[in-house]
Amino acid sequence: MRIICSFTALILVGLSFFAGAQVSDDARVLLYPKSSDDWRAAYPVDMLSRALALSGTNYQLRAGAEDVPKARNFLNLSTNHGVDVVWSMTSVERETEHLAIKIPLNRGLMGYRVALVRRAEPDILAGVSNLEQLKQFTAGQMYVWSDTKILTSQGLVVVPGSNYDTLFRMLVAGRFDFFPRSVTEVSQELALHAAMGISLDQHLLIRYPAAMYFFVNKQDTKLAADIERGLEMLLTSGEFMQRFDRYYGDVIRELHLESRTPIDLNNPYLPEDTPLCRRELWWADLCPVKAPKFLYDQSELE
Known part of the structure; x- marks a missing residue:
């Protein structure tokens, strides 16, 4: 609990700074997606703010006016309506429709998943050691999430939900067996929903290659270049x-x-030009030269 409290305090300090900053006359105001989950937005907003500060261009970040679903944020991004930059897991479709800054913000850990399970069945996944065994259980995901497509493409049974908060209630009610969550999100989610009778599976780590990028409008090449420049400087300095x-x-x-x-698992929706061989970008080595089997199609392994 001490770790969660420290994490929350860090979030509140960071977001209060962004909210209170003054806009200079020559600054371009950039709108990012408003979110009711301050803890989820804090890290990408912090990284974006720092990268832009190093870019050589004067920007001011502000949250958008509405908290809307991610799909709507991407639609608004493409039409230049109410948002200038979005962060999300990449896919071929998203990179076709928007301009991606191809530096994974969470170092590929969006594709590292551990499961939330019912507290009454903490060991429901004990003994599972391969994909075929995991297929005997049902997972819960939002129907619009990229992860839903990835999991179903591997033959897993996914029970779709239309609302994020409802998924936790569906898990408790037995509508599905486990709820895979990113390792960068699950501790905070568990702390927020533990009173519902949810616990953390201690047995499995589900892995697939994935990257969370910043995205901008396809025409906003100057902004994309500035974000990329700042992020590259942060990488070089170690910051x-x-x-x-x-x-x-922690x-x-x-x-x-x-x-x-x-x-x-394989991720068939990962663009072919994802910079997997820039090892400094990733938490684990994903370069195809030394890649784990999940980076290849099964036909290539035969």
Whole structure:
């Protein structure tokens, strides 16, 4: 609980800074998606703010006026309506329709998933050691999430939900067996919903290659270049990793990923030009030269 409290305090300080900053006359105001989950937005907003401060262009960040679903944010981004930058997991479709800054903000850990389960069945996934065994259980996901497509493409049964908060109630009610969540999100989610009778599975680590990027409108090439320039400077100086570890280091270490049984999945929606061989961008080595099997199609392994 101490880790969660420290994480929350860090979020509140960061977002209060962004909200209170003054706009100079020559600054371009950039709108990012408003979110009711301040803890989820704090890290990308912090990284975006720092990258833009290093870019050489004067920007001022502000939250958008409405908290809307991610699909609507992407629609608004493409029409230049109410949002200038969005962060989300990448896909071929999203990179076709929008301009992606191809530096994974959470170092690929969006594709590292541990499961929330019912407290009454904490060991429901004990003994699962491969994908075929995992297919005997049902997962819950939002119907619009990229992860839903990835999981179903691997033959997993996914029970779709239309509302994020409802998924926790569906889990407790037995509508599905487990709720896979990113290792950068699950500790905070567990703390917020533990009173419902939810606990953390201690057995599995589901892995697939994934990247969370900043996206801008396809025509906004100057903004894309400025964000990329700032992020590259953070990588070079080591500040990128320092900030990542400040937000997520203790939370990730607490999950003991090394002692979990890995279940590796393919991600058929990952663009071919994802910079997997820039090893400094990723938490684990995903370069195809030394890639784990889940980076290849099954036909290539035969």
